[in-house]
Amino acid sequence: MELKDFYYELPEELIAQDPLEDRASSRLMVLHRESGEIEHRHFRDIAEYLKSGDCLVLNDTKVIPARLIGEKVGTGAKIEVLLLTRKEDRTWETLVKPGRKCPIGTKISFGEGKLIGEIVGQTEDGNRFVRFSYEGVFEEILDELGQMPLPPYIHHQLKDKNRYQTVYAAHEGSAAAPTAGLHFTEALLKSLEEKGVIIVRITLHVGLGTFRPVKEQDILKHHMHEEFYVVSEEAAETVNRAKAAGGRIVCVGTTSCRTLESAANEDGTLRAESGYTKIFIYPGYRFRILDCLITNFHLPESTLVMLVSALAGREKILNAYREAVQERYRFFSFGDAMLIE
Structure with a gap:
């Protein structure tokens, strides 16, 4: 399979720059994967497609204000650091721009010295390990100095940073939001529970894979980055019980999907575990x-288009995306939603 097999034309004006006032008012395309039939609804109608006994799996990760702007100690050069994965108490794997100005040993000052980062190592593909020194609580300092790490295709300033969090976000650690979950409101989740839909929470901290495009023409050569996930005993038992009773497992977002498939046994049961996943899901x-x-x-040619193509078939997905463009759906993080059933 080649990268160009997952390309589609997208007018730039369809890339959503701002979240809607009402989370559940976004549009919902329903793709029936067996027939290829498409319906056009609104997200609040999702309850009509979920039945009592179905299990809805949410990723309850919370985005941290992971984008730090600082100055290189000694020169004052502007340096941007994106926190990706916490390695030890004070050391993080990061994406540093411009990386060429930051060899090992470089020190970066944030907030006029309130936070100091020293580059202590780097990965094979150029990410930097940064050890931080500070006084007080790191999370409080980060909340004061950090910015929400919005994707590069969003050019507007986010007025309310909570709109880049799901209403059920709980465990801090992501460099990006699990955006399919942004459409849910507390009222909508409550109505689903009242209908008999079982709600399960797992955690996957979204990392660099969200920001890194596929560059290899042969997609099988693409290198996925590790992301940390947790499936609790309670979550595994609930999913297994629902599946055994004939309920469907409905994942909210590709991150929930990748977590469950990473912790899946050959027999289709889910095991409780935590660890790092590099799972790459593509057709076949x-x-x-x-x-x-x-x-x-x-995004066109992204690993996520490959994942949904693995579920519904590449031709059906590309056809659905062409129809979404024709119908003027809003795309990407703050855009509209699709249900593949």
Whole structure:
């Protein structure tokens, strides 16, 4: 499979720059993967497609204000640091711009010295390990100095940083939001529970893979980055019980999907565990746990377009995306949603 097989034309004006006032008012495309039939609805109608006994799996990660702007100690040069993965108490794997100005030993000052980062190592592909020194609580300092790390295709300033969090965000650690979950409101989740839909929470901290494009023409050569995930005993038992009873496992977002498939046994059951995943899902993959997926519309030639193509078929996905363009859907992080069932 080649990269160009996952390309589609997208007018730039369809890239959503701002979240809607009402989370659940975004549009919802329903793609029936067996027939290829498409319906056009609104996200608040999602309850009509979920049945009592279905299991809705949410990624409860919380985005941290992971973008830090500082000055190189000694020269005052502007340096941007994006926190990706916490390695030890004070050391993080990061993306540093411009990296060529920051060899090992470089010190960067943030907030006039309130936070100092020293580059202590680097990965094979150029990410930097930064050890921070500070007084007080790191999370409080980060909340004061850091910015929400919005994707590069969003050019507007976010007025309310909570709109880049799901309403159920709980565990801090992501460099990007699990954006399919942004459409849910507390009222909508409550109505689903009242209907008998089982809600399960797992955690995957979204990392560099969200920001890194596929560059290899042969997609099988693409290198996925590790992301940390947690599936609790309670979550695994609930998913397994729902599946055994005939309920469908409906993942909210590709991150929930990748977590479940990473912790899946060959027999289609889910195991409780935590660890790092590099799972790359593309056409030909056999899903072990997931039955349905709620997701946003993804970038052309991205690993996420490959994942949804693995679920619904490449031709059906590209046809759905062409129709979404024709119908003027809003794309990417703050855009509209798709249910693949």
